[in-house]
Amino acid sequence: MKSPALTGGAFHFCVMRSTTAALQNNSYKTTISWGETILRRTFLIAPVAALALAGCSAKPILDPSDAQINALAATIRSLGDHVDPVEATRAANIAYKYPIALAAEYGVEDAPIAHNRKVNLGKKPRGLCWHWAEDLQARLIQENFETLDVHRAIANGLNPILLSHSTALISAKGDTMYDAIVLDPWRHSGTLFWSKTKEDKRYKWYPRLEILTERQRRRLAYEGDL
Template sequence: MIDRRTFTFGLLALAPLAGCSSTAEVTRAAVSEPSIDGLTRALIALDPSVAPEEAARAARISHEYAADLRVKYQVTDPPLVHNYKVNSGMRPRGICVHWADDIESRLRQERFRTLYIHRAISPPRTSFHISHSAPILSARGQTMFEGIVIDGWREGGNLVWAPVSNDPDYNWRPRAEVLGKIAERRAEQQARLTE
């Protein structure tokens, strides 16, 4: 979450960019075979119990579905500009929670037996940083902190993946933990307003 002043300032700074590519053709993001292979290897390396076939399937689906969502969401801009377009009604979907929901849902359809899908949120670190959502894949029995972030939003359909512990851009936490803290803060603010 981001406060209104910071969001408004950010939008004003990005607004000139929105018009530059608003008529650009939406194309499927490039699917990188080396990235698919790398993610497959990283998933297999999580634990000896991970089935190589499942790892390969999860890696391919994650990359290809993120590329498909780029077209579905009509992404023609950098992520923050696209967020602005979604929040102002110019695009139907495409903020990070949409990417996370849709990729997680697609991966769950596979009913993996050796991989587990977690959901995480990275809370804001500074006033200019917004919270961010993404699914995480781990071996069954592992925590999300041992897994790999699967992020379609960060590069607008070009899948970004990284071990949770080595993701330089985000501080991933369990979704329930972050949402619980947000609910607590809102309750405290509401209590102060009614005093």
């Protein structure tokens, strides 16, 4: 069974282009190249991904309870004295309920890694972590909150071994993503996981734009354009 890292066209492109460039130069750079990063990530993750795919059924998505929504709303309100309680409650409702609609739209039937594989093979339309983050972010932005900001973040984005992960976050108006709340429906296949950014025990988050900029800088440096 292939690792998800082997199935995406973008991964194939990066590996082939970087490897070809290295062969043409008749040498490999001493620093970790963009292509080497992808290759290491592929071969080191493949066994782990295979194990994850072994139990590939998604847990049933249950409707959130009032207590769950109220707990998230209370935590959003606690982000700042100027946070509107009505907006906090509205954001909490969307964060819990909209991913349930997305799971149906994506056709989620499996655990996250297994569903990722189906998306990369073209068997499912969407459902990678950044799809969840992008769609939840867009839905929250539609609310035009006056006391809240919506952010995006990436974890493991520059890690040569671990697969990167994306999420949406919500903060008090004017605050950064480091003082926000992670809203991650991908982690449990549509059932919302949330925590304060710095309290997430699984992922260390960084601003999305910061990670994408650094990836681009490294890619250009490897290809000799910097």
